[in-house]
Amino acid sequence: MKALTDLFRDWMPHQRWFGGKGREWAEVSENGFFLDRGNPVLSVHRVRVTYADGARETYLVPLSWRDHPAEELESAFVGAIANDGKETYAYDAMRDRDATPSWLIHLVNASTVGPMHFHPAGVAYIPEGLPGDIVSGEQSNTSLIYGQEAILKLFRRLEPGLNPDVEVHAALRSTENEHIAPLLGHIEIDEDDDPSTPPATVAMLQTFVPNASDGWRLATASVRDLYAEGDLHADEVGGDFAGESERLGAATASVHADMAAVLPTEPADDEWYGAVAAQMNDRLTAAIEVVPQLAEHAERIRALYSAVAESREPVVRQRVHGDLHLGQVLRTATGWIVLDFEGEPARPLASRRELDSPLRDVAxxxxxxxxxARHMLVEQPDDTQRAYRAQEWAARNRAAYCTGYSTASGLDPCGESPLLRAFEADKCVYECVYEARNRPHWLMIPLNSLSRLTSHE
Incomplete structure (x- = not known):
């Protein structure tokens, strides 16, 4: 239906989860089906966008339909379409609370609706009948919280195959690891063009962790406390975070150990070291095109990568988190929870499932x-006192994290490892591209870090 594809063409580029912002569209198509014919009607659409450069992406868009405009849903309005001489009004169904109970009802019933299959994990109660409240601030996915019991994450960009977040959580279920939120179920959708293609993961349902604080907020509060105390060191401030960093290191080691126990592992061979170095070099070359300032660091960065190619430090490759940072962990009353094992959403699914070194997550x-430590320096880049205190906080908490990891695992992740230094540099390069495109005034953070990394300070 052209009217519907026109709506998607106008609406999708303004959504946070849409990854093709700024790219020219050559073609858009959609196919959909009804998931619930109640009030409101709920439909689910796969929207395929073909860009001018020939690349294609498929997005999942659930819509709720109403006969009359809903003023309370104005911010979720997608558009209106003529239907039998009357207007019907389409809304983002993930922001329409009346449309959200259907996902859990179908999971409880292990339904198949059209091409969509609902798979309950069968291990815990699913709160059927509750409406879901949207989580604000997400970028690549959309999540709904159902009461205090469950959280549904909808994967907006679809790729064939089981999403690593579902795969890892399902595998870890048998370990009863205390640092993950148990999987309650997942949803898949068949590929309509080719029945031999594996279904794509649409969504996953997990136990919700109430009254938890994310690691980024806790860490930055500690930094603010330090900046407010002009004459105290990081270990003297009431909001010292090092104890939490050490516990977080131990939690990371615990999750890594259990992932290695229930998912494939293999020793790294000589070819792997060379391949890792080559991939890093390729990313650096591409990044310099976007961030010319990287060129002055390039020779020293490539030296770090060359050390990896020549390294033979023992590495047992395994499944890893793939995108671990302070925003991916929650602090509860009893400890740390690690979230979001899907890896970097921008990377292809197959590459996110590859075996890697746990040092990737540590980095x-x-x-x-x-x-x-340094995000508050952006507004005062010439404040040498703050810069010193930021460096002190970062060094203290990095060391505490490594201590926690080492104590729990028996392995020191932060010794003189060429691989770790290269992973950090590679991450900095990625950050430079991200900041140049999204927050140019933050570019100083990864650039300054590269200066420290490559000078071995």
Whole structure:
């Protein structure tokens, strides 16, 4: 229906989860089905966008339909379409509370509706009948919280195959690891063009963790406390975060150990080290096109990558988190919970499922400590006192995290590892591209970190 594809063409580029912002559309198509014919009617659409460069992406868009405009849903309005001489009004169904109970009802019943299949995990109660409240601030996905009991994450961009977040949580269920939120179920959708293609993961339902604080907010509150105390060191301030960082390191090690126990592992061979270095070099070359300031660091960064190609430090490759940082962890009354095992959503699904070194996750968290310490320097880049205190906070919490990881695992992740330093540099390069495109005034953070990394300070 052209009227519907026109709505999607106008509406989708303004949504946070849409990854093709700024790209020219060559073509858009959609196919949909009804998930609930109640009031409101709920339909689910796969929207395929073909860009001018030939690339294609498929997005999942649930819509709720009403006969009359709903003033309370004005911010969720998608558009109106003529239907039998009358207007019907389409809304983003994830923001329409009346349309949200259907997902859990179908999960409880293990339904199949059209091409969509609902798979309850069968291990815990699913709160059937509750409406879901949307989680604000998300970028690549959309989540609904159902009371204090469950959270549904809808994967907006679809790819064939089981999403790593579902796969890892399902595998970890048998370990009863205390640092994850148990999986309650997941939803898949068949590929309509090719029945031989594996179904794509649409959504997953997990136990909700109430009264929890995310790691980024806790860490940055600690940094603010330090900045407010002009004559105290990081270990003297009431909001010292090092104890939490150490416990977070232990939690990371625990999750890594259980992932290695229930998912595939294999020792790294000589070819793997060279391949990792080559991939990093390719990313750096592409990044310099976007961030010319990287060129002055390029020679020293490539030296770090060369050390990886020549390294033979023992590595057992395993499944890892893939995008670990302070925003991916929650602090509850009893400890840390690690979230979102889907990896970097922008990367292809197959690459996110590849075996890797756990140091990839360690490097991501170490970079996050740097960001927490230095993000408040953006407005005062010449404040040398604050810069010193930021460095002190970052060093203290990075060391505490490594201590926690080492104590729990028996492995020191932060020794003189060429691989860790290269992973950190690679992450910095990624951050430079992100900041240049989204927050140019934050670009100083990863650039300054690269200066420290490559000078071995």
């Amino acid at each position: 991501g968290m170490l970079r996050s400590f740097d960001y927490a």
